[in-house]
Amino acid sequence: MTDVLARLVAELGDAVVTDAVALSIAQADKSGHRSASAPLALVSARSIADVQTVLRIATETGTPVVTRGAGTGLAGGAIASGGEIVLSTMAMNRVLEINEADQLAVVEPGILNGRFNEILGERGFWFAPDPASKAISTVGGNIATNAGGLLCAKYGVTRDAVLGLKVVLADGRLLDLGHRSVKGVTGLDLTALMVGSEGLLGVIVEATVRIRRAVPGVVATIASYFPSVTDAAAAAAAITAAGIQPSVMELMDSASLEAVSTLLSLPGITTGEAHLVVQTDGPAAQQEADAALAILHSLGGRASLSTDPVEGERLLAVRRSMHPAMERLGTTLIEDVSVPRTALPAMFAEIVRIEQRYGIRIPTVAHAGDGNLHPNFIFEGTEVPDMIWQAADELFATALRLGGTLTGEHGIGILKKRWLGLELGDDQLDLQRQIKRVFDPQGILNPGKVF
Amino acid sequence: MTDVLARLVAELGDAVVTDAVALSIAQADKSGHRSASAPLALVSARSIADVQTVLRIATETGTPVVTRGAGTGLAGGAIASGGEIVLSTMAMNRVLEINEADQLAVVEPGILNGRFNEILGERGFWFAPDPASKAISTVGGNIATNAGGLLCAKYGVTRDAVLGLKVVLADGRLLDLGHRSVKGVTGLDLTALMVGSEGLLGVIVEATVRIRRAVPGVVATIASYFPSVTDAAAAAAAITAAGIQPSVMELMDSASLEAVSTLLSLPGITTGEAHLVVQTDGPAAQQEADAALAILHSLGGRASLSTDPVEGERLLAVRRSMHPAMERLGTTLIEDVSVPRTALPAMFAEIVRIEQRYGIRIPTVAHAGDGNLHPNFIFEGTEVPDMIWQAADELFATALRLGGTLTGEHGIGILKKRWLGLELGDDQLDLQRQIKRVFDPQGILNPGKVF
The missing domain is CATH 3.30.70.2740 (Alpha-Beta Plaits)
Known part of the structure; x- marks a missing residue:
């Protein structure tokens, strides 16, 4: 172990962090789960070459490596333990290219999703993957977990936004996967395989992603309240059945609404009520929102609609206050x-x-x-x-x-691995393990996670 | 070989075809390429169990298997040669479920894309993957090649439409990959890996796919002509740069247009002219088409717009006549x-x-x-x-x-395999080969294709 640390320091200098606080932070993520012991060291990679160096040393010494972005995961996927190297990609946070005509951008993994969207927004573009953590989570982490969010039904999941990836393999070799074109079917789709692979197959060091032109037109927000969660769920189903495609459609049951109501001192909420918030966007936003509002009213909801951005955010605040309300x-x-x-x-x-x-x-x-x-x-x-x-x-x-x-x-991370076989079955689980071994024969990448 | 055939016949009866014409057809696809010798037999699978039987026998006897849908491929990916079993999934052509509320359908692989869309159309839904071959190609083949088409920039490629797959492995085991929900990140994304895998990893025997509600509003079609292909390409770029998202935007160079012009006796085409046809759909179709028309005119194009479906098809006929024109x-x-x-x-x-x-x-x-x-x-x-x-x-x-x-x-099929390494590089090619071996250790699935 001392040898590993010495080699890391010799080759990477002050990119190697052994500060007790930094190591302690890497023992946990936003799931609340915490590993039993501190990792060996954290390397704050500044470049692809740094990542390659870490993995070369790790392979030569058989040392486990846990790749970590902002640590906002909810499954323990980026938690490190004793004897492991934490490879942080947070410092690799540049936007390398924004190509408006080709509707793509090339980014380093450590850039925050929210920051990336700010930069894109200045040019009238956006990046569709929108996990609730977007202000504090990295694009690299979003890709490693195939992050979802609120907009997926209309705008897809992270996988749909990734065109190509640069990936450092367990032994330090650099792979260039995918393409810059919209289409491409050369060989097996390793780009798609890498999305959502939770640090098991390699380290994502660069991503070529689709960017979208800002959606034209107003954003309409409807906040509605129903006597029960069943009523609210029926209203959501009726909106979908009417052919309306909301960008956001979020449902809160009565316990969630009650907790938020207490936190925000919301007026007029009756015990047992559930909440449904709907947003529409695009050229038909107003028309779709009007139709949705009529449905919500007809099914007994108290509902109000706004196309004012500030009022819209206020209507969404109930849903956004879920996490602080739960913490209480x-x-x-x-x-x-x-x-x-x-x-x-x-x-x-x-x-x-x-x-x-x-x-x-x-x-x-x-x-x-x-x-x-x-x-x-x-x-x-x-x-x-x-x-x-x-x-x-x-x-x-x-x-x-x-x-x-x-x-x-x-x-899956750590927290759900014991249920993995229940969903996948033995045959698929075995295949997945073999694929893991193809990429990482020594099993040094994020050991103990997922499988 | 006689033994293999005898076993196939003993277990599968008249699903086994040895008719010389059927075997000869399986030696070619729409690429024009033809194998040197006829395959051993063709099995027209009627069920998942039939597919499992073929693969069990193939594994036990070390016999290569070429899975084949409608044979419309353009890369030789489903061409069979001497000693190989052709496994046809054309007879497995049922729609097993259409779930409008969940916006998904479950289909067998042999259903034609066009037929599937007819069935969906009766209910106000459609399946977005739209290869030019859709009238004659199967959904299973579309998935095996990650088929594209005209609508991809707006509506995605086939991979984006596949939620789950049932796949028979080389040894006959049945895998159930993916999910029926919009989101799902349990383990590695083997569904995405299977899409576009050209028969190398397993046999797709059932697919759960996203279906879309029919796009509301008119479809606007603009046919335009420019003095040169460079001018037409600049016009296409200007349309994209203006934030217009056409559903279809097809460019034909002067040689293509000339050939079609001769075939269809088109009036008013000048030598050297190129063709750009644009379609818009959705709630902003008219507005986007008006904006596109203005751009085309401003850049020197002769252009005409129609929202009449029959006239729209007539305007698209120039592009659709490309293949017959080339054959001349x-x-x-x-x-x-x-x-x-x-x-x-x-x-x-x-x-x-x-x-x-x-x-x-x-x-x-x-x-x-x-x-x-x-x-x-x-x-x-x-x-x-x-x-x-x-x-x-x-x-x-x-x-x-x-x-x-x-x-x-x-x-890639047969026709492009010699260039595969040029795009992927040695390291990625090696990884892809190893993944192939995980699924098919004996190498009996579509040997000689892609790698």
Whole structure:
């Protein structure tokens, strides 16, 4: 270990950080999970060459490497432990190219999604992947987890925005995957394979991504309240069935709304009410919003519509206050199951059943446009109690039974690895492990994660 | 070999075809290329179980298997030779489910893209992947090649439309990949890896795909003519730069237009003129078309716009007549390079240079919205002459130099395998081969293709 550290310092100088605070931070992410011991060192890579050096030394010494962006993950995917090198790509944060005519940009992995969007916004462009963490999460991390967000039903997931990647392999070799053209089918699609691979296959050191021209027209926001989450879910389904394609459609159950109502001192909320917020954009935004408003009213919702940007943000603030509101209730395990849209009501009913069975509260929000739910398991203390994991286990099994998935956008990381086989089955799991070995025969990249 | 055939017949009965005509058809595809000898047998699979039986027998006897849909490929990817089993999925052509609320459908691989769209159209839905071959190509083949088409810049490529796949592995095991939800990030994205894998990794036996609600509003079509292909390409670039997102934007150079003009006896075409056809759809279709028309006029184009569906089809007929027009000129090698949009003028200039250097004609059409070009190398006889391959070699090298790719939507198959390493490099090529071995350790799936 001393030898590894000495070699890192000899080759990388002050890019190598052994400060106790920095190492401690790398033991955790936003999931609340924390590793048992501090990693060996953190290398703050400044260049592709630095990343290659780290991986060459790691391969030669058999040292595990945990690649890490901003550490905003919710599945423990970038948490490091004793004996591991943390490879931070946060300092590689430049926008290398913005090509408006080709509608693409080339970025380093450490740039924050929000910052990248600010830079693009100045030119009338944007980057569609929009995880809730976008202000504080990196584009590299978004790609490594195939991040979702609020806009996916209309604007796709991160994978759909990635044209090409530069990746450093476990042994330090640099790969150039994908292309700058819209289309390209030369060989197997390793770019797509790399998206969402959670640090298992290589280190993303550069990305060529699609950028979009700013959507023309107004953004219309509708905030609505319904007597129950079932009513709100039915309203969301009716909007989709009417052929309306909202950019955002977010559902909050009564426990979530109650917590936010308390935090923000919202007036006029009745116990048991649920919240549905809908945004439309593009040339038909007003027309779609008017149609959505009529549906919400006809189904018994109290609803108001605004096309004023400031008022729109105010209407969205209820949904955006979910996380701070949850923090007041206790420690939170934020789950992330995804089901087909039509299974949302069934999934909400099952969550109520699980709440009752375990005597716990599970305030839940959902990206109603795409069927992705975030049930928040609330508990006391810092470690997730076994009973909560049992309840989560029932949640996962239910999502799979309803045709869904363990994780819609957060990834497997450490926290969900024990359920991986339940979704994939033995044959697929075995294939995935073999693919991992093709890229990383020594198993030094993010060991103990996912598999 | 006799033993293999006997086993196939014993287990699959009259699904096994040894008719000389059927076997001869399987020696070729729409590329014009033909294998040297007839395959051993063709199995017309009726079910997943049939596919599993074929692969089990193939694995036990070490017999190569070439999976084949409608045989409309343009790269020789589904061509079979002596000693190989042709596994046809054409008879597995049912639509198993259409779920309007979840905006997905489950289909067998043999359904024709056009037929699938007819069925969806009756319900007000459609399937976005739109290769020019859609009337005669299968959804399974579209997925196996990650087919593109005219609408990709606006509506994505086939990969973006695939949520999940059932795949039979080389040894006959059945895998269930992906999900029915919009989002899902459980483990490595093997669904995306399978899309475009050209029969190398497994046999697609069922697909869960996104379907879209019919686009509301009119479809506006503009046919325009410019003095030169450079002028027409500049007009296409100006339309994109103005923030207009056409659904279709197709460019024909003067040689292409001249050939079609002769075929259709078009009036008023002057020698040297190039053609640009633009379609817009969606709620802003009329507005975008008006803006595009103004741009085309301002840049010196003769242009006319129609929102009448019949007139729109008439305007598109020029582009649609490209293939029959080419057939009159001689035998055609249809190439498929793709470059960033802004490199289109440079690529057209290079094609002129290659024409002059080799003394050949290369009428070229381009999907101008996404930068995908189809240069048509014209020659006499049935085999592609070496000189044509030398010219194509220059074409490929040029596309790569301009930041593009060997193939935008047709695939590698047999015809482009010798150039694969040029684009991927040795390290990536080696990784791809190793991934192939993970799925197919004996190398019985589509041997001699791609790698």
